[in-house]
Every structure is written in C-alpha cells, then in structure tokens.
Amino acid sequence: MAEREKLIEIKDLxxxxxxxxxxxxxxxxxxxxxxxxxxxxxxxESGSGKTTIGRAxxxxxxxxxxxxxxxxxxxxxxxxxxxxxxVIKKCQMIFQDPMASLNERAKVDYIVSEGLINxxxxxxxxxxEEKVQRALREVGLxxxxxxxxxxxxxxxxxxxxxxxxxxxxxxxxxxxxxxxxALDVSIRAQVxxxxxxxxxxxxxxxxxxxxDLSVVRFISDRIAVISKGRIVExxxxxxxxxxPLHPYTKALLSAVPMPDPEMEKKKKLLVxxxxxxxxxxxKPVWEEIKEGHFVxxxxxxxxxxxxxxx
Amino acid sequence: MAQKEVILSAKDVEIQFSLRGKKLNAIRKxxxxxxxxxxxxxxxESGSGKSVFTKSFVGMLDANGSITGGEIIFDGNDISKYKTEREWLKIxxxxxxxxxxxxxxxxxxxxxxxxxxxxxxxxxxxxKGEEAKKAALEMLEKVGIPNxxxxxxxxxxxxxxxxxxxxxxxxAVACRPxxxxxxxxxxxxxxxxxxxxxxxxxxxxxxxxMTVIYITHDLGVVANVADRVAVMYAGQxxxxxxxxxxxxxxxxxxxWALLSALPQLGVKGQExxxxxxxxxxxxxxxxxxxxxxxxxxxxxxxxxxEPPFFKVSETHQAKTWYLDPRAPKIxxxxxxxxxxxxxxxxx
Numbered sequence: 001m002a003e004r005e006k007l008i009e010i011k012d013l014x015x016x017x018x019x020x021x022x023x024x025x026x027x028x029x030x031x032x033x034x035x036x037x038x039x040x041x042x043x044x045e046s047g048s049g050k051t052t053i054g055r056a057x058x059x060x061x062x063x064x065x066x067x068x069x070x071x072x073x074x075x076x077x078x079x080x081x082x083x084x085x086x087v088i089k090k091c092q093m094i095f096q097d098p099m100a101s102l103n104e105r106a107k108v109d110y111i112v113s114e115g116l117i118n119x120x121x122x123x124x125x126x127x128x129e130e131k132v133q134r135a136l137r138e139v140g141l142x143x144x145x146x147x148x149x150x151x152x153x154x155x156x157x158x159x160x161x162x163x164x165x166x167x168x169x170x171x172x173x174x175x176x177x178x179x180x181x182a183l184d185v186s187i188r189a190q191v192x193x194x195x196x197x198x199x200x201x202x203x204x205x206x207x208x209x210x211x212d213l214s215v216v217r218f219i220s221d222r223i224a225v226i227s228k229g230r231i232v233e234x235x236x237x238x239x240x241x242x243x244p245l246h247p248y249t250k251a252l253l254s255a256v257p258m259p260d261p262e263m264e265k266k267k268k269l270l271v272x273x274x275x276x277x278x279x280x281x282x283k284p285v286w287e288e289i290k291e292g293h294f295v296x297x298x299x300x301x302x303x304x305x306x307x308x309x310x
Numbered sequence: 311m312a313q314k315e316v317i318l319s320a321k322d323v324e325i326q327f328s329l330r331g332k333k334l335n336a337i338r339k340x341x342x343x344x345x346x347x348x349x350x351x352x353x354x355e356s357g358s359g360k361s362v363f364t365k366s367f368v369g370m371l372d373a374n375g376s377i378t379g380g381e382i383i384f385d386g387n388d389i390s391k392y393k394t395e396r397e398w399l400k401i402x403x404x405x406x407x408x409x410x411x412x413x414x415x416x417x418x419x420x421x422x423x424x425x426x427x428x429x430x431x432x433x434x435x436x437x438k439g440e441e442a443k444k445a446a447l448e449m450l451e452k453v454g455i456p457n458x459x460x461x462x463x464x465x466x467x468x469x470x471x472x473x474x475x476x477x478x479x480x481x482a483v484a485c486r487p488x489x490x491x492x493x494x495x496x497x498x499x500x501x502x503x504x505x506x507x508x509x510x511x512x513x514x515x516x517x518x519x520m521t522v523i524y525i526t527h528d529l530g531v532v533a534n535v536a537d538r539v540a541v542m543y544a545g546q547x548x549x550x551x552x553x554x555x556x557x558x559x560x561x562x563x564x565x566w567a568l569l570s571a572l573p574q575l576g577v578k579g580q581e582x583x584x585x586x587x588x589x590x591x592x593x594x595x596x597x598x599x600x601x602x603x604x605x606x607x608x609x610x611x612x613x614x615x616e617p618p619f620f621k622v623s624e625t626h627q628a629k630t631w632y633l634d635p636r637a638p639k640i641x642x643x644x645x646x647x648x649x650x651x652x653x654x655x656x657x
Contacts, residue, residue, distance in 0.1 A: 185527045189571035189582040218576035255505040257530030260653040261553045264534040
C-alpha cells in the first residue's frame with residue numbers, strides 16, 4: 001500500500017514526565033503511521049498512554065525523543081512559529097467529557113469561534129458569524145443556538161458543540177479522545193454517525209482514542225492496542241478481531257461485554273499477566289507477522305503467534 | 311420452573327418532584343416484582359427514572375421528591391409509607407444496600423478506608439473494637455483487595471478506581487443485606503476492571519445469597535449479569551422479561567431502538583440506526599404511549615391511548631399496542647431478529 005499518503009508518521013516516540021529520580025516514561029518506542037482519510041484507533045486501559053500520544057500530536061504534551069511527522073514535516077520539539085500555527089489549525093481535538101470541556105461562562109458563538117479569533121481567520125464579523133453558523137449546521141445544531149450558553153444543552157448537543165469547535169478551523173486531522181464514553185446509549189449512535197458523515201464529506205482523518213474495543217470495531221479502519229506505553233499489536237480492524245495474537249489484546253477482547261446473553265454466560269474472562277513474557281534473553285521486537293498485522297514479541301512468541309493465525 | 315419467592319414487590323408506584331412550584335412526574339405507575347436470589351437489570355436512558363425508582367426502595371429520594379401513590383411491599387411492610395429516618399434505618403444499609411456509580415465521590419476522602427467499613431459494621435451489626443476491625447479486614451479480603459492489613463490504614467486517594475469501587479462494595483455488603491442495588495457500578499471504570507467488578511459482585515451474590523438490582527445503560531453489561539431485565543422509558547417500565555426474551559424476542563419499539571443503536575451491531579460503512587428526538591418533558595401530562603413521538607412506526611392509537619401490558623410469555627410482558635390482536639402486523643427490526651446470528655458470526 002505504498003500509494004497511500006501518510007498524514008501522520010510517528011517514529012520511536014518517547015514521552016516522559018518529571019525529571020531525575022521522579023522521571024516517568026509514559027510512552028516508549030511507539031511507531032505507527034496514519035494514512036490520509038482513515039480512522040485509526042488507539043485502544044488501551046487508563047494509564048496506558050493513549051491520550052498522551054494524542055496530546056503529543058496536537059502539541060499539548062512535549063515529547064522527549066523520537067519524531068512526529070505531519071505531511072512529512074516534523075512537528076514535535078522546537079519548530080518555527082508558522083509551522084506551530086499551521087499544526088494547531090490543521091490538527092484539532094475532541095474531548096471526552098462534554099460537561100467539562102466547554103467554557104460555562106461563554107456563549108456557543110464564542111466557544112466555536114475562539115480558534116478563529118486567535119488565528120484571525122476571518123475578514124469581518126459577518127464572515128466569522130457565517131463560519132460559526134455553517135459549523136453548527138454541519139453538526140446538526142440550529143444556527144440560533146449560537147447565542148445560548150452550554151448549560152442549556154444536553155450531553156449529546158454539547159458534544160456536537162465540541163465537534164463544531166474543532167470543525168470551524170477546517171482541520172485535516174482530528175484527535176477524538178473517547179468522544180462517546182461519557183454519552184448516553186441513545187446518543188452514542190448519533191455522534192458516531194456524525195463523525196463518520198463528517199469524515200466522508202470533509203475528507204477528515206481521525207485518531208480515535210477509546211478503551212472499549214467493541215465500539216471501535218464499527219468505526220475504525222485500523223486498530224492499535226496499547227499497554228503500559230507500548231503498542232503491542234496493530235492490525236486492520238476485522239483482522240484484529242479474527243486473529244488477536246498478543247495476550248493483552250485477547251484479555252481486552254474477553255473483557256468487552258457483548259449484547260448477547262447466551263454468549264456472555266459462556267464467556268471466559270482472560271486476565272493479562274505481563275509476567276508470561278520472558279524477555280530476559282530473547283529480546284522482543286516489533287514485527288509484521290502478516291501483511292499489515294504487527295505484533296510485539298520475542299522470537300519464541302512470534303513463532304507461536306504464526307501458528308495461531310487463521 | 312418452580313414459583314420463585316418474591317422478595318420485594320412494587321405496585322403502581324408514582325413519584326413526584328416539585329420543582330419551582332411545578333410538579334414533575336418522575337415515576338408514573340411502575341410495577342415490579344423482584345425475585346429472591348435473582349439479578350434484575352433496569353435499563354434506560356438518563357432521565358428515564360431508573361435511579362429514582364430504586365432510590366425509593368431505600369428512602370433516599372431528594373427532599374423535594376415523594377412517593378405519591380402505589381405501594382412497595384418488602385418483608386410484609388409497605389415501605390413506601392415510611393416517613394421517619396428511624397423507620398428507614400431499619401431497612402437502609404441493613405436489608406437493602408446501595409453501591410453508587412462513582413467510587414471517587416462515594417467515599418469520604420478524610421477517613422481511612424478501614425474506618426469507613428468499620429462504621430457500617432458497628433452501626434448495623436453491633437460489633438465493637440477489635441471484633442469490628444476483624445470483620446472489616448475480612449470484608450476487605452472478601453472483595454479481593456490484596457494486603458488488607460496495610461490497606462485498612464490507607465486513605466481513599468491511595469486506591470485506584472477499581473480498588474475504590476471494591477471498597478464501596480465492601481461497605482455495602484458488610485452488613486449482609488438481602489438486596490444490593492448497584493447504580494451504574496462500572497460506568498466510571500475501564501473495561502478490564504469492569505469485568506472484574508462484575509465478577510466480584512456475582513461471587514458475593516452467590517456466597518451471601520443476595521438479590522441484586524443493576525441499574526445500567528450498557529446492554530453488554532446487562533447480557534453479562536442479568537436474569538431478568540426491565541426496560542424503562544419516561545418514568546415507566548415498558549418491557550419486562552427474562553434476559554433471553556429481552557435480547558432475542560423484544561417487542562417494545564423502545565427496546566428495539568436501544569438494541570439497534572448498539573455500535574457492536576453496526577455494519578461498517580452504514581449509518582447506525584439512531585433514536586431521534588428527546589424523551590418527553592415529564593412536567594407535562596403524557597398522552598398515549600410516551601415513546602410514540604420518537605417512533606417512526608407508531609400507530610395512530612399510540613398518540614391517543616396509553617397501551618396496557620400485553621403478555622408475550624408467562625415471564626415476558628411489553629407495554630405496546632403492537633401486541634394487541636387488532637394491531638397491524640409489525641415485524642421486529644432486522645437488528646433484533648438477527649441479533650443472535652450476527653453476534654455468533656462475529657465471535
């Protein structure tokens with residue numbers, strides 16, 4: 001698949017917090033590419049570093065080594081002011097909790113146009129207003145909502161405002177950090193549909209961060225499973241469900257509750273025990289075990305994984 | 311199946327809240343039988359009244375809310391008539407205990423975990439000093455917290471989310487209640503931790519012979535834990551049945567909508583079916599079937615007359631005109647009809 005354009009390339013990324021003795025490595029040796037127009041999902045438990053990676057791409061968290069490339073240009077570490085502005089415009093973020101991520105004291109109009117104001121992306125007020133209204137309409141809200149405050153909206157509508165705020169900047173890449181975890185069942189489907197529709201109409205690329213594998217299957221093209229700051233498996237969505245190889249992926253899959261009582265009653269819960277890996281002599285590598293299917297393991301494990309593939 | 315013993319029975323319960331001089335009908339004639347030793351799951355959107363309904367079993371309604379009709383029979387008494395805290399304290403915690411959604415807020419951050427468990431034991435079991443401590447340690451061990459001796463003297467902030475929820479469960483279960491109400495016990499937790507907590511509750515239920523009520527909006531969790539399911543919408547139970555009947559043979563259009571909107575059943579490249587619109591405003595009087603305005607296949611009578619319960623089987627009933635013999639033939643939507651096959655296929 002050489003012809004597909006890589007929008008984001010992440011090479012040997014490491015992110016640490018703190019200094020000296022308190023230094024904590026949150027993300028280590030992370031490598032992946034995101035192709036233009038795809039939905040790439042990052043799945044893992046809380047504390048696994050999935051959000052940290054998303055925030056590093058949008059330049060919220062500094063990186064300590066490795067590279068993040070956006071359209072072939074390095075965007076982590078020290079970069080020129082122009083490029084910084086460019087990245088902020090082109091890479092937007094949607095947050096998890098719509099109750100906490102909107103400024104309670106600002107009207108929707110201001111919330112949505114704040115990015116435009118900061119970057120002077122409009123000629124006059126009329127153009128700004130028009131841009132806001134277009135963004136609101138695109139996410140399925142009425143233009144007159146612009147004069148209201150966030151508390152007047154339900155959770156689903158608030159999440160739509162959050163999406164409109166990202167859209168108004170005309171981004172190419174959106175990091176969606178658990179955008180539906182805090183929403184009600186009936187609204188989840190609406191927001192997922194909206195994200196999918198926008199992806200097609202605007203040609204967006206998503207990095208979708210989630211902890212629930214079952215939701216991710218429906219929306220993603222490729223899925224990476226991350227554990228303790230390391231990506232342990234990466235494959236196309238259906239392939240990952242057909243051939244989960246790494247024990248952590250299997251444990252995650254077994255933990256997801258499925259809406260089928262008969263299956264649920266029979267299901268066996270797998271618990272991931274990191275001590276099953278003996279990496280003292282045989283060092284683990286990140287290997288493409290099948291076309292497009294990567295897994296992290298040492299030679300002995302990879303041998304077993306190869307036998308498992310259907 | 312032998313006739314099971316009913317441990318709690320709610321009949322035509324009505325609950326009203328007064329807000330700014332207006333009356334909000336949060337629960338509109340809800341009836342429910344809870345069978346001993348079983349697990350009942352109550353599902354519904356936020357605002358459907360599932361929490362309010364179960365809170366009325368322990369007398370924990372907010373000050374502006376009250377039970378205005380119906381009865382709740384528990385242990386031969388109508389507990390809906392209870393007025394004073396003294397009456398409630400005989401039930402709450404002792405006989406019916408509750409586990410709340412967010413373990414971050416349901417523990418006291420200023421008290422050591424051990425002390426918080428001991429409080430409940432001292433109050434309800436009358437144990438004192440060393441004995442109470444021993445019982446508390448035992449509880450910690452029972453809910454799967456390693457190193458109970460050390461953990462006993464720690465504060466809630468030293469615990470992770472999953473461990474904190476285990477502590478909350480320990481407090482609730484410490485006085486061996488007959489009924490344990492779990493209000494979204496795992497929504498704030500990770501999937502892997504969620505699975506462990508659900509497992510823990512199931513073990514405790516078997517060991518202590520408890521009856522469990524789950525309140526949740528996650529149908530995956532329901533499939534995992536429930537024996538029986540009640541689907542709530544706009545302050546009413548609209549469908550009630552055994553878990554298999556609800557998942558494989560649902561009849562209420564709202565249950566259909568909930569099932570079809572699940573991302574787990576979605577087909578890639580196609581839009582997920584959604585539930586348009588919003589639940590009705592409970593300040594107003596609702597005419598007919600509350601779900602009708604959001605139901606694309608609603609019948610004319612749905613807007614005029616409220617449907618009664620129709621029996622699908624001995625254990626399964628649904629409140630919809632679709633089941634009336636005079637109704638036009640309506641098929642279950644494909645997502646519901648095919649649920650079993652589809653899930654099998656995906657393995």
